[in-house]
Amino acid sequence: MAKRLLDFSDRTAIAGVGYTPFTKNSGVSTLTLACRAVLAALEDAGLTADDVDGLATHRVGDSAPPTLVAPALGLTDLAWHLDQFGGGSVSHAVVGQAALAVAAGVAEAVVCYRAINARSEFRMGGTGRGVPLSPEVQYQAPYGYVAPPQQYAMYARAHMLKYGTKAEHFGQLAVTQRANAAKNPRALMRTPITLDDYLASRWIAEPFRLLDCCLETDGACAVVVTTAERARSLRRPPVLISAAAWGGGTSHLSSVAAAADPTVTAAAALAPRLYAQAGLGPGDIDVAEIYDCFTYSVIVQLEDYGFCAKGEGGPYVASGATSLDGPLPVNTHGGFLSEGYVHGVNHVAEAVSQLRGDAGDRQVPGAEVALSTAQPGYILPATSALILRRS
């Protein structure tokens, strides 16, 4: 690995997290949601808006950018801001970029937020949203191939055909995450489900059923990134950003790259960089919040982040390994499948909660190191991830 000019591992921390309620219809603008989540995160950290000198978000033309949120909160001179175009694949990149800005001394307190009315206003691949502006679309949309559930279902079947992954494996993941959500007061879906419920849920795009798919949620979530030193003086136990990594390149949509393998994601290339930065390996991770736009997304990332061998993600989940009392609790909040869909930031916030030890009934005892990941690069050929640890 090339020498890093700025070693920012453990130099920054997440000092607070904030949420709005998760609903199917917020009744307010994304600007309002953003302001509420930002202020809630600052309150959690013991800071005020006057302490903020940076704002960052990711969005796909569906939400309020920092240049709207700043004046709405009376912030007249941000030292740093980021309006990152992109979906879930860049969700963790935003926090990583905030960590870089803080470590470099460009800003001291950055709030990263995502505000989304993903059910009542802009449904992914559905009403309120145009066909995405990508040159790939012309080769797909004429065939009725337009929505993330279709794309992920296509890759999921490729994995099933190559490795023998079964519907029951996907189902067990959905059942396990719902059990976690039952212990999370914030979760939208808290009624436990069984494997039979999963198998009986209606088809969306075979091999995906309804319960393979994440919720569509109105809500916002925010995290405060500041220096590790400052975080230690604030009201919450600081959670250090030990590693932030970016990765990607190979497109699975229609590819100019050599040897596109639809069962391998951009996470496979990113993971070694991420672990090296933290000086840790998969065996050191106590809890993992893994981007779960669909069940299969978790299974393939368990492989690509090195928790099991390639092709073994399904049996690994079916073994109970990812349940709250298993060796690797995954999506302890219930994830997008059952807590709510806030495009990645609620995964970061849940990891923080677990490491602070304030996750209530779903707390993983003694959790010290967490992995949190972004959409692994199937839809845009990019991904990002964080390793966080208790100070």
Next chain:
Amino acid sequence: MTYRPEPDRDSQEWWERIATREFAVQRCDMCGTTRFPARAFCPACRTEAWHWQEVEPEGRVESWIVNHQPFMPGAREPYVVVMVRLAAVPGCLVYGNWHGERPPEPGERVRASYNRIDETLTLVNWTPAGG
């Protein structure tokens, strides 16, 4: 068809050739690497000179979905979308609707089945090779 593709400056000529039932990919003049979809640069040697090369419109089924949810206004569910690995460009996955009396089979050989929409637009679906 409910969505009419909008060719861009890189892809316009590819669509024009498809409209005449010529299935073409780009071949790099410098290193001979074939590529799809249309792009100015060869990703292998990063040079610009290239030419169209007509290839057999064949590949193998890598995966498929049976779509039930009305994501596309006007489409009639259920319908099948296949992901095909092009024989001519093995690093490339392409998509189209399934044109067959039975479901696709894993790895089966398929050929393009041209679906003429009008004078300027033809779409590419996939059907069992030799079937």
